[in-house]
Each structure stands twice: as structure tokens, then as C-alpha cells.
Amino acid sequence: MGLSLYLPHRECQDVYTAVRGNFSSPQYPSSYPNNIRCHWTIRLPPGYRVKVFFLDLELEGPNSLTKTCDFDHLAAFDGASEEAPLLGNWCGHHLPPPVTSSHNQLLLLLHTDRSTTYRGFSVAYIGVVPMNVSCSRTDFQILMSTQALAPLGRTHVYLGSRRCAAQEVGSIFRIQARFDTCGTESQRRNNTSVIVSVLYIDFSAGGQEDIHEYEVRCEPRLKEASVHLLSGSDWLGPYAATAEHLQEAPPGDEADALEGPVVTVAQDTSDIVFLGLCVLAGALMVTAIVVLMLL
Numbered sequence: 468m469g470l471s472l473y474l475p476h477r478e479c480q481d482v483y484t485a486v487r488g489n490f491s492s493p494q495y496p497s498s499y500p501n502n503i504r505c506h507w508t509i510r511l512p513p514g515y516r517v518k519v520f521f522l523d524l525e526l527e528g529p530n531s532l533t534k535t536c537d538f539d540h541l542a543a544f545d546g547a548s549e550e551a552p553l554l555g556n557w558c559g560h561h562l563p564p565p566v567t568s569s570h571n572q573l574l575l576l577l578h579t580d581r582s583t584t585y586r587g588f589s590v591a592y593i594g595v596v597p598m599n600v601s602c603s604r605t606d607f608q609i610l611m612s613t614q615a616l617a618p619l620g621r622t623h624v625y626l627g628s629r630r631c632a633a634q635e636v637g638s639i640f641r642i643q644a645r646f647d648t649c650g651t652e653s654q655r656r657n658n659t660s661v662i663v664s665v666l667y668i669d670f671s672a673g674g675q676e677d678i679h680e681y682e683v684r685c686e687p688r689l690k691e692a693s694v695h696l697l698s699g700s701d702w703l704g705p706y707a708a709t710a711e712h713l714q715e716a717p718p719g720d721e722a723d724a725l726e727g728p729v730v731t732v733a734q735d736t737s738d739i740v741f742l743g744l745c746v747l748a749g750a751l752m753v754t755a756i757v758v759l760m761l762l
Contacts, residue, residue: 479493479503479504479505479506479577480505480506481506481507481508482507482508482509482510483507483508483509483510483592484510484511486511486515486593486594486670486677486679487591487592487593487594488591488592489522489589489590489591489592490507490589490590491523491587491588491589491590492505492577492586492587492588492589493505493587494587495523495586495587495588495589496523496586496587496589497586498584498585498586498587499539499577499579499584499585499586499587500579500584501579501580501581501582501584502579502580502581503577503578503579504576504577504578504579505576505577506574506575506576507574507575507576507577508547508572508573508574508575509568509572509573509574509575509592510547510571510572511571511572511594512571512594512615512617513571513614513615513617514571514596514597514612514614514615514616514617515571515594515595515596515615516567516568516569516570516571516594516595516597517567517568517571517572517573517592517593517594517595518565518566518567518568518592518593518594518595519543519565519566519567519573519575519590519591519592520565520590520591520592520593521562521563521564521565521588521589521590522562522589522590522591523562523586523587523588523589524541524557524559524560524561524562524563524588525560525585525586525587525588526539526540526541526557526558526559526560526585526587526588527539527558527559527579527580527583527584527585528558528559528560529558529559536556536557536558536559538558538579538580538583539558539577539578539579539580539583539584539585540556540557540558540577540578541556541557541558541575541576541577541588542555542556542557542575542576542578543555543556543566543573543574543575543576544573544574544575544576545568545569545570545573546568546570546572546573546574547572547574548574549574549576551574554566554568554573560585567595571594573592575590593696596611596612596615596616596668597611597612597615598610598611598694599611600683600692600693600694601690601692602662602685602687602690602691602692603687603690604687604688604690605645605646605687606643606644606645606646607626607642607643607644607646607649607651607662607664607683607685607692608641608642608643609626609633609640609641609642609666609683610639610640610641611624611633611639611640612638612639612640613635613638613639613640614638616640616668619668619669619670621633621634621635621640623668623669623670624640624642624666624667624668624669625642625666625667625669626642626644626649626650626664626665626666626667626683627644627648627649627650627651627664627665628649628650630649631644631648631649631650642666644664646662646685646687649664650664650665651663651664652664659686660686660687660688661684661685661686661687662684662685662686662687663682663683663684663685664682664683665680665681665682665683665697666680666681666682666683666694667679667680668681679696680696680697681694681695681696681697682694682695682696682697
């Protein structure tokens with residue numbers, strides 16, 4: 468029986484700490500080496516989650532008998548080690564959907580055997596700031612954990628312009644903006660009227676500009692809000708054209724914080740006000756009729 472050796476490769480043990488970036492398998496787009504076990508760890512500040520986009524994938528296919536990835540394969544783990552929960556295990560050439568960690572670390576592991584090599588893989592990632600975006604028929608509300616954006620101050624988070632900077636309420640950055648302020652505009656998309664603005668998160672430091680831009684969108688009729696990445700989307704390759712949906716439900720204790728008493732969430736009272744006006748108008752009409760009958 469032959470002995471398979473896992474030969475270390477200088478590109479196989481990397482740690483990424485930037486808020487966004489990309490990387491690929493050794494020697495990509497040429498064939499990757501045999502007998503390697505490569506680790507790529509993405510480690511972001513606490514509060515972030517890691518979202519990975521697969522831009523290219525060409526590995527040895529699955530076992531023809533078991534239909535599983537028994538040979539060359541790429542695996543993603545929800546943490547910094549192989550003991551963390553498995554997010555996915557892939558081989559062949561079909562692009563997986565994006566995967567997102569539940570916390571601030573994600574591990575990619577490439578395992579290759581001693582025969583047959585292919586082009587490999589290319590991925591891009593971004594640190595997702597968990598945010599809760601909602602809208603009524605008149606305004607936007609955006610909530611984000613200050614921990615995820617530390618050490619940024621509130622003036623580095625703004626909607627439309629710096630005049631509409633976030634307010635810091637406890638451990639939350641909060642933006643509450645009416646549709647007639649903060650650079651919002653009405654547009655028609657897919658035969659539907661929507662309200663659109665741009666959320667800016669300014670990570671610039673040391674004279675280097677780094678501003679992340681997200682389109683915040685509301686469909687007032689349904690009171691449904693969404694967030695889409697705008698700036699720097701060239702690193703997403705084929706995903707750039709589709710404006711990958713990036714709104715995330717806050718995980719665990721952050722969700723509790725966003726729903727807790729430290730933030731006063733403005734409820735949408737437009738329907739209640741409308742019904743109240745209708746009732747008042749009806750009452751006035753009845754009163755007028757009674758007065759006329761008595762005259």
C-alpha cells in the first residue's frame with residue numbers, strides 16, 4: 468500500500484483579517500498540486516459575520532459509486548477549526564451558493580489526493596454587518612450593532628449624506644429617516660414604485676479611502692425593506708451584476724439587543740391614523756345630517 472503525503476505549500480496556510488478580500492487555490496488558474504491540505508482562515512472583528520462568494524470552482528468530481536466528494540474537495544466550516552459546524556463540502560465544477568458564518572470566523576479547507584488535478588477555486592468574501600432594516604409608508608429605520616463597527620463613531624455611518632448620521636443609542640447605531648430627507652428618491656423598478664437611498668459605512672483610515680455603500684430599498688405599499696451592496700462590487704465577479712442581497716437578521720444576543728428596551732422602534736401608525744380620520748369624518752357627517760334634520 469502506498470503512503471500518501473500531505474506536502475505543505477507556502478500558499479496553503481493563510482489568515483485574512485481585512486473586512487473584504489479574495490483568494491484562490493495554489494497556482495490558480497493553473498492546476499493545483501497533489502497531496503495538499505490547505506487552510507484559509509477569515510478572522511474579522513467581533514460582531515461581523517463572514518459571507519463567502521464562490522467565483523470559480525473546478526475540482527475532481529465525486530465518487531461515481533458513492534456520489535460523495537471522496538477525492539479532491541473544498542469544505543467550509545463555521546468557525547476557525549475543523550471541529551466547527553460544517554457549512555458545506557464541494558467537488559466537481561458546479562458553483563455553490565454563498566455561505567455565511569454565524570460569527571466572525573470562517574475556515575476554508577482544500578484537500579487533494581495524489582492523482583488528478585484541476586483548475587481549483589476562486590472566492591471573494593465580505594464582512595457582513597448585521598443590520599435590521601425596516602420601513603413604513605413614510606420612513607426608513609436602520610439598526611446596527613456598535614460592536615460590529617468598532618471603533619467607528621456614529622458619524623462614519625450615514626444615510627444619503629453626512630447630515631443624516633446615525634444616532635448611538637446604547638449599543639446600537641440607529642438611523643430614522645423620512646422618505647423626503649437623506650437623499651432618498653422614488654424610482655420605478657419592475658413596474659413597482661420603490662423608495663431608494665444609499666447607506667454609507669466609512670472605514671477610511673491612514674489617508675486611504677474605504678467607504679462601503681449599500682442601497683437601501685423600500686416598497687412602501689408592502690412596507691418591505693432590503694439592502695444591496697453597491698461599492699467595490701467588482702471583486703464579486705459574476706455576482707456584481709446581480710447586486711447580491713446582503714440584509715442579514717442579527718444573530719443571537721445582537722437580535723435581542725436590537726429588539727430590547729434600549730431602542731425605541733417607531734411603529735408604523737399610518738394605517739391607524741388613516742382609519743382614525745375616516746371614523747372622524749364619518750362622525751362629523753352624521754352630526755351634520757342630524758343638525759340639518761333638526762332645523
